[in-house]
Amino acid sequence: MTQETLQQQQQQQVLTVRGVNLTVEGGRQILHNVHLTAKSGSMLAVMGPSGSGKTSLMNLICGRRPPSSTMDGEILLNNRKVTSRMRKSFGYVTQEDVFFSQLTLKQTLWFFSQVKLPSSMTAKDKEKRVNEVVELLQLTKCLDTKIGGMSDQGLSGGEKKRANIACELLRNPKVLLLDEPTSGLDSSLALKLMEILGRWVVEQSSIVVTSIHQPSSQTFHEFHELLLLADGQIAYSGRRELMVEYFEGIGVPFHKHWNAADFMLEVVKESSQHKAHILENGRQFAERAKQEQQQLASASASQVHLNLSYQADAGSRQNGLAGLDEGSVRIRFTSPDFSPQAAAAKLQDDSEGVHLVHEVSWWTQFLALSYRGFLVSREAILSVQVLVQTAFVAFIVSVLWFQVAKTENNIADFISAIFFLTSYVTFAPFFEAIMTFYADLAIVRHERKSGMYRIGAYYLAKMVVEIPLLLVVPIFIIAPAYWCVGFADFGAFAAFLVVITLNSLASQGIGIVFSLLSTNPRTNMTFAFIYMIFCFLTGGFFTKSIPFWFDWAKYLSYIRYCYHFGLIIILERTDDFRCGEPSLYAVCNRNSTAGNSTAPLTIPGSVILELQPDTILPVWANIIVTVCMFFAFRLLGYVILRFCRKV
Template sequence: MGPSGCGKTTLLNCLSGRLRLDSGHIYLNRDQLCKRWKRKICYVLQQDIFFPDLTLRQTLEYTARLRLPDTMSHSQKMQYVDHIIDVLELGPCQDTIIGDYIKRGLSGGEKKRANIACELLTNPSLMLLDEPTSGLDSYAAFNLMTTLKRYAVSEGKTVVVTLHQPSSQIFHLCDKLLLLCGGQTAYFGDTCKVVDFFANVGLHIMPHYNPADFILEQVKGSSEVRQKIIAAARDAREAKDYPVELHDCIYLQEKFMDTSGRVMDPTHHPFPHLDPGMTNSNLPSEDMLNSMEPDVRRLWLDTHSHASSSSSETSDSDCYFSWPTSFWTQFKVLSQRNFQEARPRMLSKLNWVQTIGLGLMAGLLWFQLERREEALHDIQGWMFFSTTYWMLFAHFGALSSFPPEREVINKERQSGAYRLSAYYLAKMVGELPLTVTLPAIYHVISYPMLGFHSPVVFFTLLGFLLLNTIVAQSVGFFIGAACMDMQVSITISALYTLATQLFGGYLATNIPAWLTWMRYLSMVHYAYQNMQIVEFSDGLPIMCSNTSKFPICADSSHIPVSAILEAQGPHLPLWANTCVLVAFLLVFRLLGYVVLRYFRTPK
């Protein structure tokens, strides 16, 4: 407990191993904290971060499949999910979506319990919860804390909770209390004894007053009162009932000092048969051990027995972090979850209406165009409009969806749930069917209305339209991962996509020589050229007009594709344009992974 800014969250970050220490060490059961032991700790953040479109049960099932070991069968994992739902009394709301500020879903208390349930699935030995009662009413907060208390007692777990200003009921549920004041210890001990501690300092509580309110008022009082409390807490360290593990080093050295005043080195073992390198000059006598207080003697023996075996128990090989599941399991589960989470967003009813309406509008606008030179500009207009529209749709869709998803991914990466490579590949594969569905529907509606000539041309144009859409999504994902600020990412995306359209080859053909290099950075440029090559070479020929602007029409009745492309400036063959688009796809996907792996690692 403690007032705002006293260091409660910082302390939990240190205990969980998520914050680098300036000094000191963290021990779990007297073994130094390493990656292996971090898996025994669960850390429930103050913010409830979830995918809003998944139900509570779906969230727990995916978490169980990712974080429980492969040695457990699917049915065993689902039985454990049922057990956690029963323990936290989440059965009535298990089929409700998580929800967010737009979509109504779980209540505040249910989200808190869902957050705890996700962490309990790993069966941790130690639970750290950062202000789980914040934002809840008094009844919901008490109900949550009662559930945690019951779970700790029934399952034999240790629960560490930070509380800002609890009610008296919640306060008395806690067994031990650590009171912080400006980053220093103001009290540590039994919760029921804190009132007596303050009374000994001269600070008396009024009858029927909430002890939590009383002690918080005192630690937020004048500087003289705060210093008096901190000094009393420092003096309390020397009491016999104070945990010996938390004694000051000076106090421990006094306890380990023999009758001659020589301080014994606490890194040496007191028994030569347990430490062959121990010299007789460093050994305490049996009388010395018997004269020690029981807690001090226990700490001495436990410390040195751990020291004798520390080389084997805390070696690098034992502390090596192993993933709970294989790469294939992570990829499979994450692919399914990405597909299920993104489907309501990418294939919403509004997007379906927009796609069908736009397909019909484009088809009617360019309905049954004649294959003549007068209609050439209109055919090219359909191609350019289709490529640019789906480029923008996919690019800004990826850009807007990534920031909220990044919070969930960072939380799961910090807990060691899966490899980043498995998530990244699963996202690419899981969302691929959703990415190409709407452009394909648009193409199926609009292109036949222009005039269907060849199935080969139809499917080839569709392939290049989808390839351009996936490339645009890759660029959007990279920019979204690289830019932490949404406004910055939107500005950069707007500049790039508008430049892509300007240099695509349709809006401007007479580009200044010193700007011609810009067209080679335009993804639309390559897709637009490929669509023209396919349409005007494999489809019906474009007949020349009586007053044609193409010189070749003087000797021919139709316009070849080479003449159409030359009128727009330098161009590449079909295979070269395709290779450049694939290179765009691979490079931006790889850059997105590099940014997440090395520059956006969760702290």
């Protein structure tokens, strides 16, 4: 055997699905004894009518099983059970194109290149790889186009599909699975896409398995192997060009004027008289396939042994380093006492020794997620709509409370201005977080299914980049409103601004926790709304006669702490209020009845504070509670995300 032949054999990858059964919750069996063998350099099409189990099979190969389902059978790569670690090196293009719609294609591909390509690659090499893939998939002209979504126009359906494939091709996966990559494309685009993949699979010696619904005749001819499913069972499995012969062989005649792909689908439709007969033959085929695969498995095991012996003999042993390159499977033996037998055993048993995954450091993930998070959050938190709304609120507050005269009559107005600003600034990020975080999670969940990054890196990046963005709205409202109302001096302004922005950040953290309460966004919104109303009503702003047994509830109102801080800091540093005539304040009446004409007829802020119906906690206590809320809710959000939602 020449070294070249040997290397080819070593590079040959074989993906095997052996006797797979899948039963979902309720006992319904979706897949029955399915077998599949796909080899590198070839494209295998999984076909079948709608509901025949194509997506379920692709999902299983990628380790995505429906919750509460049971599966038996085996999924192997080069005769070794595919582990979750090995799956990370697979590429999977799902039916849905799940992207952040606000990013351009270039930004999206940059992000994927950072989290999918190994940290050891230089930035230049990553950029080069992105350009190669962009060129391959003919996406150059739309690099600066936004991905787009339901409401904002961006990439076309075909471009989005190719973008989805581009993200997976970046690292040249040895196994690429595509679920209906041609859905929504016209037949010429579908053909073009399959031709591109056809060239790629040969060049890279990869395995492509793609489910496809109703390919045109030309697209159908791009595939080397076919697996036809009907009701989750095999109806045909084998070379594409042998399909017609097979069906004719089992007595199902092919009409010459038919497109072969249509014929295949037609013969297994519900109404077909041939269906039972075809499935019976399919079952026999499955049994034969099982035996053949088992024979192949034992043959390959001895081949592995042979390859190792060969490499060891070839001289590597002397320098204490022998490398077996079996496609992307690379094992390093650093001991001078290298033994091929031990190595073969290791290959069979220990997937930990196999470096199938490009490791990307936590730090690289964090940086890439931070930059993407910044781009995405900037659009959400500082959108034109938000800025217009902020400008409007700042304007209306400034006009309505403009330089409120410091008289007894205006004390309620003065306090209500503090209350309004506090509640508005904390209210907005709370609901904003609920609406946007849930939408983000759908994308994060999708990306994390292929193990792209760690949840901790995502969460911390989100927190870090959003904090500066979240400061903008409070500053743009408080800065003009504070001086227009004429609250107090600069010291009070600075302190109020710091605590109100801290409270607004805490409020976003609470919003994040609410967005994670359940998997139903509507339920989360209902809980959030209930809590917000609870905060307003129990905070002591509207009713002063809370029953004594319910008095504790006011401490759960997170708005209360910032509001009380504002009251103390502003009222203690503002000018005194002129007494009304008659006055409700004892301090005014005492001065006038004493006939002390030199005594000022004013009410100091401290007196107003003392007369507040609610217990006012000291400044330090309000600050401590606000700071604790800031950290506690963010931590709670992480714990729920990591351990309860398991995103």
